[in-house]
Amino acid sequence: MNNNPQSAIRNPQSDLLSVEIAGIRFNNPVLTASGTCGYGLDMAELIDLNKLGGVCTKGLSTRPLGGNAPWRIVETHGGMLNAIGLQNIGARAFVEEKLPELRRYDTRIIPNVFGYTVEEYIEAIEILEDGEGIDGYELNISCPNVKAGGESFANDARQAAEVTAAVKRAARRPVIVKLSPNVTDIAVIARSVEDAGADALSLINTAVGMSIDINTRRPRLANVTGGLSGPAIKPIAVRCVFQAFRAVKIPLMGIGGIATVEDALEFIIAGALAIQVGTANFYDPSASMKIIDGLADYCRRNGLENIGALVGTVELNH
């Protein structure tokens, strides 16, 4: 595997696979999802970062965070629960320590950003604005809004819009807002965030779940509840992408249980212009590479000039 950033050759598949989202040009529509690839560099030994469409970093906050006590993860049937607690090195350290190395690769860099107040989001964005080589931001709005009673920003259309609008005012770069599936109607949240100026949406974040150790009668996660990810949630994620595609005009990134090219195609047909590989990175580190090759094959076999032609082509009339 060619891991030398300098020798990055422009990917010959990029005409078939290149997509533009929120003004960002991706060599291909396959990214690694936030929290499942560290700061990108951590995957460089196992995959060719130059081949990857983009990297969404682990969620970054203004200041470094220590994260939750262990246990932080539990495997479940077809998925896993995590309660990492948003441990991260902080936006400043990312810019100073990780970015210079990461930007030597030919891949788009999308820091994932979060805060517990609107101000914290803005502060983190402001730090990142200094970073060279960043292509856009992904806002993780699934955090409790501590000022508004601790309910998640993502669960309330008004709060989701508020943080989106504030970040849009502060950010030079495109802003992708990441939605949570833990809501009664994802279309309502999607529209509200679009109206507030989001350049694109990514969905879905994890579904809230819980696991109890029947021997100790304690929650398996120190944090009690955690986020469910992996193939188990794929049908929920496909449905969310499908509903959001019908609700908004801005482009979508599909996330949730994607592990194979077939999974990726399903999301694209449902309405996603790009996809992110999350939990699959853990059990099949080269999943993203295989998906990229598979998508190019698919385009060739089906005579598509660009994968974009497939987006949202699900046919409903039987």
Add this chain to the structure above:
Amino acid sequence: MNNNPQSAIRNPQSDLLSVEIAGIRFNNPVLTASGTCGYGLDMAELIDLNKLGGVCTKGLSTRPLGGNAPWRIVETHGGMLNAIGLQNIGARAFVEEKLPELRRYDTRIIPNVFGYTVEEYIEAIEILEDGEGIDGYELNISCPNVKAGGESFANDARQAAEVTAAVKRAARRPVIVKLSPNVTDIAVIARSVEDAGADALSLINTAVGMSIDINTRRPRLANVTGGLSGPAIKPIAVRCVFQAFRAVKIPLMGIGGIATVEDALEFIIAGALAIQVGTANFYDPSASMKIIDGLADYCRRNGLENIGALVGTVELNH
């Protein structure tokens, strides 16, 4: 297996396992979930109905319903999507054709009831009130409320309360209200339904999902979206039971991906006084029988006089 209803011998495990919910005495806390055991009788060849705590029937409506076009089911990782479309023989036919046979078994009979308006719920209940041997009702409120714009009763605290209160006025027998996980805050709905007079809650119904055939680019389900069930949703269901247990005082029935005694114990520790076996009936028809034996073993091994002592005993302080 002894399938002769007449020869039903009182289960020696019933002191360990008998539970009372909403005034209904169950020989044990294991029921088969609505839509996953037909009208109960359909399982009689494979399991001993006399041993089962209770049977929740396929959802019954005032008039018979034909259901959705095929395909109606799709397997997913760790689960399945269904869009049966609430096909059923109607409340009247249930009372006349199924109930006389079913009530010969020593098991509690809980018809699951639904409608597209509050009036339809009432009408179905009124028909069932004539049926002898019915122990209580389970209200499936995950149906679109056609009068109120087609949003599901279960997704709105006010509408969920309205249908609950109306049915409570109409029904002589106890009413268990079945909640949907497709909401932002299940505690809010649970409290609202409790306040409206529900005798117990059962949760969860399926999570809305979708699957697309990438070859035809059509949804695999004729109905486009469907309900996700099976082990994949277990962590979501455990979380919902845990949250509802903290929100209300009425007893809970836990449902969602239960296939083994360990699963059942997890729900009981989270707060469920009874559990329902759903999708597992399809791939392991004797799952409910094994769970009943396993729960009795557990009580004996741990010196519990009754399984009720375990309900909601999850310990949170680490």
Add this chain to the structure above:
Amino acid sequence: MPGTIDTLATVECNDLIESVSTRSYGQLRLRLDRQIPVLPGQFAMIKPHGHYEPLLRRAMAYYRCGLGKKSLSVDFIYQILGRGTQMLAKLKAGDEVDFLGSLGNTFYIEAAHRHEALLVAGGVGSAALFMLAEELVRCKIPTKLFIGGAGRGDLCGLGDFISLLSSDQVISATMDGSYGEKGFVTVPFEKHLQSRRGEPMIIYACGPDPMLHRVSQIADQFAVPAQLSLESPMACGFGICVGCAVAVKAESPVGFIYKKVCTDGPVFWSNELHW
């Protein structure tokens, strides 16, 4: 379904069928330590024991069965497609399999007396017809098989059918022309009906939906009764999920009602079906 059991069966052998086809097939023999009725057209729901994924058992038509002293062996032919059949392909002799059977109704063989029986098989659908063919031969009913597939390697069970019926009673067709006539099996089948027009015949068919649809049209056209063995996605196989719905003509506002392929079928009269 009286007599249905849920038990563990043991793999006696599981051979991947060497073929020139781009598709892959396997033939699986299971041993049950009990004897249960096994009728032509019936099926079982099977899954490798102790595996967590895929969750659901797969419906497989009985291909053949053999009685031991106190045991029973049943054969299946499966096409390796998705997760379920990939897992079946990994089974080795001695492995255990979750077995639920026998399920479903059976072909109506009485109707074939004093008729010529025409069997139409597409792809792995032939698996559901072999026991039927054996029974027809036993009843001394003249029997012809029309068997089609993508290529030579997709004519499942061809050798067994030829041994049973003799080669002049087996008419083959392949899409690539690698064996028999080139094209759809329904073409030689239709020609045969044409040439025997008016003689007493009965049709039994199993295969992909489009083939069954065409068989049904031809049967209509020549006014020959036809029994079709259907497939449909199944979660349970024994009547409790109502997932396997098929539209059957009935007096109802829409002109049909849904029946269950697993318990009302899998065998239906073609003129019952609301296509």
Add this chain to the structure above:
Amino acid sequence: MPGTIDTLATVECNDLIESVSTRSYGQLRLRLDRQIPVLPGQFAMIKPHGHYEPLLRRAMAYYRCGLGKKSLSVDFIYQILGRGTQMLAKLKAGDEVDFLGSLGNTFYIEAAHRHEALLVAGGVGSAALFMLAEELVRCKIPTKLFIGGAGRGDLCGLGDFISLLSSDQVISATMDGSYGEKGFVTVPFEKHLQSRRGEPMIIYACGPDPMLHRVSQIADQFAVPAQLSLESPMACGFGICVGCAVAVKAESPVGFIYKKVCTDGPVFWSNELHW
């Protein structure tokens, strides 16, 4: 982790260890057709290839390794507990395994020069210490093993350790008294430290958390340095999920920070850890 590869390995053998214990163990040998560094204390993430469930690979400490011409064989000892190890137990010679390795750091062996090395193993934790013992012997460092378990059958690798170290350097303890001393292995271990108080010693331990905690206290008490090999639930094993956190003393408002067992460990100095 430079040199980490994600590849398919082939099962050479997989033997369920016959034992009198109520627990079950297996010993698995995988063949890789490449050679990679394999250091004492390191581990690999493995999973039967082509199986959909469980999803995540399982971390397994290298027990032993052998170099072929161009190949490498690695042995693991696993205790059959949940879904992952149940699946490992089904592997047969010739099956393929997803293999990600080598992962993690290694024991600091240099520190043992001119010391007596005391190895403390609990249950299947002994698997992580055998290559270390081999290396210590190679470096001619006097090495003693304290090995404990529920019963005789839970002293994993006992025979191999005895052959390597000689039986008088292996001190056993079992909870049921079926072999060696009755009780916790930390009791004879503590006695030994007491009797050699002041002499240069170093401790290497692997086992269940309570055992490691006790070893750590004893090491503190006698001011002997100790390296502990930790376990923690792992999703990835190579540093990207941050699931495997362990609290390590540091200047921070809470007095510790979280490090990753998979890449910062699995071997830690006991006095680094914030228990």
